[in-house]
Amino acid sequence: MKVILAAVALTALASSATAFARTPATHATVPAAHAARWVPPYGTPVAGETRAEVYHDLIRAEQDGQLKYLDATLYAHS
Structure with a gap:
């Protein structure tokens, strides 16, 4: 029973690990002149x-x- 449970857990772990293995999305970087x-x-x-x-x-x-x-006038209606 423990062997089957360990095998199922290992399979679930291996299949879910691929979701985190993606490369991160590239973000547009702001040039240093504009960031300052x-x-x-x-x-x-x-x-x-x-x-x-x-x-x-x-x-x-x-x-x-x-x-x-x-x-x-301007803020009378709020």
């Missing part, structure tokens, strides 16, 4: 802003009413 820096679709690089600049823009938008206007 992302460029938006229109080709002009985006200048980053610091947290202080973003916070300053937020305060200015609150003070001049831009956020209130956007909340009333």
Whole structure:
């Protein structure tokens, strides 16, 4: 009984091992020049802003009413 069980297990192991023996799919590699820096679709690089600049823009938008206007018009339906 143990011999038959061992033979069945060995057969199952041998038949399932071929599923893992495939060569991995080739992936397109990104050239090093493109991987270092992302460029938006229109080709002009985006200048980053610091947290202080973003916070300053937020305060200015609150003070001049831009956020209130956007909340009333653009985001009113959500």
